[in-house]
Amino acid sequence: MVDITVDSELWLRRFHAPGRDSHRLVVLPHAGGSASFFRPLAAALAPELDVLTVQYPGRQDRRSEKSIEDIGEYADRIHEVLLAEADRPTALYGHSMGAILAFEVACRLEASGHAPLAVIASGRRAPATHREENVHQRDNQGIVTELRRLSGTHTELLGDDEILQMILPALRSDYTAVERYICPAERTVNCPILAxxxxxxxxTSLDEAKAWDRHTTGRFELEVLSGGHFFIVDHQRRLAERIAEFVSGAASER
Incomplete structure (x- = not known):
């Protein structure tokens, strides 16, 4: 039995105090990502939303822990942790791998009677769309090449061997998890989804982003912004506005 109280302290980061009646937003980072990457987003949303950002094992202050290589295990662990944080209506936001985790955690929350307000998915094709990918099987240089292609890491860091040795194990584990993930076409949540x-x-192609519509029985919205895989970096203000707007709308529909 997992000690949920201890895990909450390990898994969740709150960078800013929420308002008394704020709804909660749980943020799930991308492959290789850490909670601190989303500190600016948390600042932009506070105090309107109580932002809790997930810190995965195998990175930063959890670097000594074993990384997870399965989306189902990731989602199970995060779901357990969030059951201890059920004091406010909660929405889920994830980027890239985090979008898949947001969906899978939402499925588990609904099944356990703690339905989330909404799922907000950025930078990821719909769960049941599939591409054959093998980044996790590449050597270290192959993973670095992929990072450069996606422009998700400052290029000066990719030339620092010490930093690379720190982040590559977690990256490989995350890519293993997401590239092996398979979702049944019929799996849905009841809450609204914003892609x-x-x-x-x-x-992610436009059609693959639109396919998120198939995974909710509720309302679906799609917004296309300029940029590549990490378009969210160049659209921080719009991202915060859109998230706050969508969560507020979902809450009013309850």
Whole structure:
């Protein structure tokens, strides 16, 4: 039995105090990503939303822990942690791998009677769309090449061997998890879904982003912004506005 109280402290980061009646937003990072990457987003949303950002094992202050290589295990662990944080209506936002995790955690929350307000998915094709990908099987240089292609890491960091040795194990584990993930076409959530995508994202086509519509019985919205896989970096203000707007709308529908 997982000690949920201890896990909450390990898994969740709150960078800003929420308002008394704020709804909650749980943020799930991309492959290789850390909670601190989303500190600016948390600042932009506070105090309107109580932002909790997930810190995955195997990185930063959890670097000594074993990384997870399965989306189902990731989602199970995060779901357990969030059951201890059920004091406010909660929405889920994830980028790239985090979008898949947001969907899978939402499925588990609904099944356990703690339905989320909404799922907001950015930088990721719909769960049941599939591409054959093998980044996790490449050597270290192959993974670095992929990072450069996606422009998700400052290029000066990719030339620092010490930093690379720190982040590559977690990256490989995350790519293993997401590239092996398979979702049944019929799996849906009842809450509304907002999909956000970059118009030049090599990882997600417009049709693949639109396909998120098939995974909700509720309302679906899509917004296309300029940029590649990490378009969210160049659209921080719009991202915060859109998230706050969508969560507020979902809450009013309850």
């Amino acid at each position: 956000l995508t970059g118009d030049q994202d090599p990882r």
